[in-house]
Ligand SMILES: Nc1ncnc2c1ncn2[C@@H]1O[C@H](COP(=O)(O)OP(=O)(O)OP(=O)(O)O)[C@@H](O)[C@H]1O
């Protein structure tokens with residue numbers, strides 16, 4: 278077994294040259310008896326930014342959690358970089374290069390910014406250095422000695438994203454990163470996403486703020502009742518915007 282296979286338990290791991298980074302097929306997910314996802318199908322190619330849109334409760338967060346193996350039970354298929362991961366343990370998923378930024382952000386309130394940045398293990402080569410992080414997030418440099426509790430919502434969000442970039446993740450699953458943030462911070466986050474795309478990152482963005490997501494995305498998937506019901510490419514967006522708005526109820 279090669280080293281990565283040992284770390285991940287994925288014995289048939291190969292560094293896939295094909296364009297597909299993530300393929301979710303007929304995914305069902307359950308919390309206890311509650312059947313939440315009812316056959317989710319979508320794929321994300323390497324270097325793409327796609328959105329998961331939908332009304333509240335559509336199943337977008339559950340889809341990201343399912344990819345991380347953080348829900349009760351799943352059936353179907355989740356291929357990450359060419360590897361079936363349905364039976365891969367939760368703590369091993371990040372080692373496949375997946376970084377997950379949950380709605381609740383998950384930073385350490387009692388630690389300062391720099392301590393938070395030094396904590397994440399490097400699970401793959403190519404993780405960003407502290408200097409790289411400060412270049413991408415100048416606010417975090419200014420606040421590097423501030424405790425997590427003292428950060429603004431926007432600073433906390435940037436710290437949460439910076440932490441996953443430290444790990445070497447190449448596929449980022451970002452859940453509602455703009456929620457509750459001031460427009461100027463939302464704009465700064467948009468600039469960060471553009472830079473991450475330029476670095477070749479693959480990004481799945483769960484977003485309510487469609488105006489934020491629209492100019493960044495290559496494609497949009499719309500979820501409803503635990504399924505993907507529509508796919509709209511950036512090129513199709515101008516002619517299908519009204520249709521999309523009606524699906525989203527905005
Ligand atoms: N831990 C849980 N146990 C049981 N049901 C849950 C749990 N988490 C979510 N659900 C239910 O699963 C459905 C999908 O929730 P999910 O969080 O995926 O929605 P969402 O699309 O992210 O929407 P939003 O973030 O706006 O609430 C909802 O009906 C929700 O009530």
Ligand SMILES: [Mg+2]
Pocket residue numbers: 337338339380452
């Ligand atoms: Mg959600």
